[in-house]
Structures are given as C-alpha cells and as structure tokens.
C-alpha cells in the first residue's frame with residue numbers, strides 16, 4: 001500500500017485576482033479513500049480540475065501513477081474515472097447509451113465494453129431504467145447514472161467531486177456503500193465533499209481545506225487528536241445566573257462555554273467525568289434542567305478550531 | 317467512433333424539427349413541377365389524338381401526318397357517345413375533325429373554322445396543339461401570299477413548324493431553360509438549407525460542445541483531435557445526406573438525371589449547404605438556448621431569403637436592397653442559379669466566379685468560428701480547448 005498514486009506539489013491556481021489554490025500539496029497512496037473536505041468555494045473542484053489537466057494552473061507539479069500529468073497523458077487518463085460535481089450526461093441518450101458512450105471513450109472492444117457497461121448498470125442498480133432518458137430520472141437515480149458513466153471502464157483511480165449533493169438519504173447511503181465497495185475491489189478513491197459526516201464515514205485519510213489552502217491532514221482520529229476539544233456538553237436549562245456560570249467555567253478541563261438563556265454549551269479538553277461535575281454544580285444550586293447530552297469532537301470541531309468558523313453553512 | 321455515434325443519436329432526436337421543412341418543401345416542389353412542367357410534356361411526351369379527316373384530300377392528309385408526328389394516333393368510331401367516353405376515360409386526349417372543304421377553303425385564303433377540336437381535360441398541351449393548328453394555317457396562308465402555290469406552301473409550313481418544335485426540344489434538353497420548376501426548386505433551397513442546418517445541426521453541435529460533457533470527454537483516453545475529427549465527420553455526413561436528399565428529389569421531380577450545366581446547380585447547392593452548416597457551427601459557438609436558436613434561425617433564414625431574391629425575383633428588389641444583399645452568400649447563390657437555369661444569360665466563367673465568392677463566405681465563416689472558439693476556451697482557462 002505504499003505506492004503513491006497522486007502527488008500534487010505546491011499547486012497555485014489563480015482566477016484573475018482570486019487565488020483559488022495557494023501552494024496546495026497532497027499525496028495519495030494506493031488503496032486509500034482520500035477525503036477532500038472543505039466548505040463551498042474552498043477550492044476542491046479547482047483542485048480536481050487541475051489534477052485532471054482540465055484547467056491550466058500557474059505553478060506546481062502534478063504526478064499521477066508516478067508520471068507527470070498533462071492534457072495529452074492518455075496513458076494516465078485511461079486508468080482514471082471521473083464523476084463530476086454536476087451531472088454530466090447526454091439528455092438525448094438513454095441511460096444505457098450514456099454509460100456505453102462514456103465507457104466507449106476508454107474501451108473500444110465491443111464485447112468487452114458490453115460486459116463493463118452491464119456490470120456498471122448492476123453496480124448502481126439502474127437495471128430497470130436502461131431505456132429511460134436522464135430527464136425522466138429522479139435526482140438520486142441521476143447521480144447513480146453519473147457515477148456509472150465514470151466507473152464503467154474499471155479505473156484504478158476514481159475521482160468523485162461532491163457526488164451526493166442534493167441526493168435523498170437512501171440514495172446517499174447507497175452511493176457511499178458503492179464507493180467503499182469499489183475501493184474494496186482495488187480502486188484508489190479521491191472523494192470531495194462539504195459534508196463532514198460522509199467523509200468521516202468512508203474516508204481512510206482526510207485533508208481539510210479552506211480558501212485554497214490545506215489546513216489539516218490525517219486519519220479522522222489523528223485530526224481529532226490535533227485539537228484540544230475532546231467533548232462538548234450541552235444542557236437545556238433556564239435562568240442561569242452569572243454566579244452559577246462562573247462556577248461551571250471554573251471546573252477543571254473546561255476551556256470554553258456559552259449560554260443563550262436556555263441552552264448551556266460547555267467545551268472540555270481531556271479529563272474524565274466532566275458531565276457529572278457539571279450536573280453536580282446545577283443540582284447544588286437547585287436548578288432543574290431538561291435534556292442533557294455530550295458529543296465527541298467532529299471534523300466540524302476540527303475545522304472550527306483551525307479556521308475559527310463552522311464548516312457547514314447554515315443553508316446546507 | 318463513439319463521438320460520431322453519439323452525434324448521430326443526438327441528431328436523431330432533432331429529426332422531428334427538421335422533417336417539416338423537408339416535407340413542405342417537397343410538396344411545394346411537386347406543385348411547382350406539375351404546374352410548370354406541362355410545356356415539357358407537349359414536346360417530350362405524346363398526346364393521344366384521334367383525327368377524323370372529312371376532307372380526305374392530299375392537303376388534309378399532309379396535315380394529319382404532321383399532327384401525327386410525335387403524337388400517338390388513336391382510331392375511334394365516329395360516334396358522339398364513343399368519343400365522349402374515350403375523352404372521359406382519357407383513352408384519347410383530343411379529337412380533331414378536319415372539316416369537309418378544308419383544302420379548298422384554305423387554298424382560297426380562309427383561315428377560320430377549318431376544323432373542330434374536342435377535349436375534356438384542359439391542359440397546356442392541348443392549348444399548344446390548338447395554337448399549333450392555327451399557326452399552321454396562318455403559315456400556309458403566309459407562304460401562299462409570298463407567291464408559293466398551295467402544295468408548296470403546305471410543304472414549307474410543315475418544314476418551318478417542325479424545325480421550330482425541334483429547336484424548342486434541343487434547348488430544353490441541354491440547359492433546361494424552359495423548365496420553370498427547376499429554377500424554382502434550386503432558388504428556394506437556400507431558405508430550406510439554412511433552416512435545416514440551424515434547426516438540426518446547430519443544436520446538436522451545442523450539445524456536443526456542452527462544457528460538462530466536453531470536460532468528461534477530455535478526462536478520458538480519447539484524443540482531443542479524434543473528438544474534433546469525429547464531430548466534423550458527423551457534421552459532414554449530415555450535410556452530405558441533406559444535400560443528397562435534395563439532389564435525388566430534384567432528379568425525381570425533373571423526371572430524369574440532370575444533363576450538362578444543370579449539374580452546376582447541384583454543385584451550387586452543395587456549396588450553399590456547406591455555408592449553411594458553417595453558419596450553424598458559428599451559432600453553436602455561443603451557448604444559446606433552443607428558443608434563441610429558433611428566433612435566430614427565423615431571422616437569418618427569412619431575412620437572407622427576402623433580401624437575396626430567394627422568395628422574390630431579384631428584378632423586383634430595389635437596387636439599394638440588392639447592393640446590401642451582395643454582402644450575403646445567398647445573393648451569389650441566387651445569381652449563379654439564375655445563370656445556370658437560364659433565367660439570366662449563361663456565362664460559365666461568371667457562374668464559377670459567383671461560386672468562388674460563396675466559397676469565400678464559407679472560408680470567412682470557418683475562420684471566424686475557429687477564432688471565437690479559441691478565444692472562448694482561452695478565457696475559460698482550459699488547456700484542453
């Protein structure tokens with residue numbers, strides 16, 4: 001598993017005055033499901049487009065399978081499968097014709113291609129929709145068609161750019177399972193998303209990016225260990241006085257807190273029994289409280305701590 | 317050939333929008349050819365004529381013989397019912413009765429009321445036959461007035477009139493100048509070709525040029541040049557097919573293969589089909605919606621057709637319009653076509669010059685299209701343009 005599949009070195013991409021990628025570097029090993037996590041506009045798609053030589057970039061170096069990637073690197077391209085952020089299929093062709101077309105750009109032998117297309121159809125579960133035009137498919141099915149078009153030729157490296165945007169939960173799970181299955185069959189996967197749950201669920205290694213820069217990288221456990229937050233406690237409680245709040249703030253291992261009149265949030269770093277100690281303070285002051293829960297750190301906390309803002313926008 | 321095949325499949329979905337143009341044009345052409353083509357039937361085709369020679373003189377025999385030439389003589393019983401039936405069922409087109417005393421009265425200089433003709437179905441051919449008969453008597457009369465005796469005059473008249481018919485036949489066969497539909501058929505084609513290319517080819521090119529699909533194609537192991545070649549090839553096949561349809565239709569409506577310079581009209585038509593395709597390619601460089609394509613198609617096809625004498629003969633257009641029309645390719649197409657079809661005096665070198673100007677328009681369109689595409693793709697920072 002030590003073979004490097006993708007190596008991006010100090011990539012710089014400008015759109016006019018905007019620096020979309022700022023000395024961005026990445027190394028992806030064979031067999032990984034590599035997650036590229038970042039909010040909208042952080043440069044994920046730009047990274048993918050540069051990686052695929054679809055965009056010219058200003059500086060940097062890109063190697064795939066140990067060879068330099070250029071627009072004419074057809075020997076490299078034949079082993080890559082791409083699923084773009086937007087569904088890119090012919091509205092005029094049927095489901096089957098679409099998959100056959102894109103597969104045929106890689107595999108010219110008819111019999112072999114048919115086998116590949118049939119397999120891809122079964123893989124994404126579109127058997128009942130072969131004669132449908134894309135316009136007749138639901139959002140989830142359309143995404144699956146988009147994926148089938150990208151993987152039918154059995155690529156060694158599969159790149160998926162936000163493949164689950166605007167997909168119902170059921171289809172989303174099917175897609176995530178499918179990606180894991182493809183990886184189990186031997187494909188290296190690059191997966192971009194702004195949904196941290198997805199990335200946490202399937203990715204073996206993750207890079208978090210913001211404003212064209214890589215701000216953290218590692219397995220999800222490594223990433224979470226990088227930050228001081230280990231536990232976040234939330235309590236529904238009314239009428240806390242400043243006195244009580246400062247008592248809680250003074251407890252050990254608590255480094256931050258917030259209260260909005262009904263919801264108390266306490267951030268802890270290390271230590272055990274933090275929740276019990278918070279409860280004790282409330283009981284001592286004869287305060288009755290509603291729901292109480294504690295959360296382990298998420299990638300969102302990682303992002304929050306490194307950038308000072310939440311990963312997911314409210315509207316998502 | 318994946319790209320080529322996909323192109324054709326996308327084209328298949330466009331057929332419903334171009335078929336009406338082909339069909340309507342065919343119907344109009346058939347109508348033109350059945351109206352305008354009768355003159356040809358008179359000279360080229362036979363009429364079934366029945367002659368009752370009540371005069372029965374050498375002179376009346378000579379006339380009957382003259383009429384019989386190039387026509388089919390039918391024998392009928394001289395009975396009104398039989399005649400009417402035969403005319404009705406078209407087993408005979410015309411019944412000519414040379415009246416008793418024909419020779420005598422003609423010799424005396426009378427030209428009226430020498431025979432009667434009967435027919436039911438009016439046609440141009442019958443009208444011409446009537447005209448030929450009166451011309452015959454007038455000519456005989458004329459020769460006699462010129463000093464010839466009766467028999468000589470009959471001989472001379474037959475000689476002159478047969479020569480005239482022959483001349484008409486010859487000119488028609490070589491340049492088809494009299495074939496009105498021929499000129500009309502090719503004159504209206506620019507409108508049809510532009511409409512078909514803009515409604516059929518342009519949307520397909522826009523699809524094949526969709527940025528997301530192009531990105532995906534560019535990610536694959538197919539060569540960018542191969543994509544271009546296949547797209548071009550598919551476009552060329554489409555243009556060729558449309559051209560062939562109209563050539564074949566023209567041959568069928570013409571009632572036979574084109575002869576001589578008529579093939580220049582076919583070549584002219586191919587050049588204009590290419591120009592139309594290039595206009596479609598230029599338009600497809602801007603990612604316009606189907607509706608916009610529809611509007612632009614109407615503006616270009618109707619505008620160019622009216623300005624350049626496709627719909628209205630050029631003689632009816634003002635000189636201002638015509639001098640503006642010079643900057644449009646359809647103008648030169650129509651000029652070339654008028655010469656080829658004989659509406660204007662035929663001058664081979666001028667026809668070639670006009671076609672050369674059309675090719676110049678084609679080259680200009682191709683260059684502009686390439687420049688625009690290069691500019692657009694550079695702006696998108698794409699290295700794969």
Ligand SMILES: Nc1ncnc2c1ncn2[C@@H]1O[C@H](COP(=O)(O)OP(=O)(O)O)[C@@H](O)[C@H]1O
Pocket residue numbers: 015018020038039040041042043044045046047
């Ligand atoms: N073609 C373009 N021209 C100008 N700016 C662009 C273009 N594409 C993307 N950007 C900008 O570059 C930044 C990164 O965009 P993108 O790579 O699409 O982010 P992501 O995929 O992470 O949402 C954004 O600020 C975006 O507005």
Ligand SMILES: [Mg+2]
Pocket residue numbers: 044045046085161162
């Ligand atoms: Mg994106």
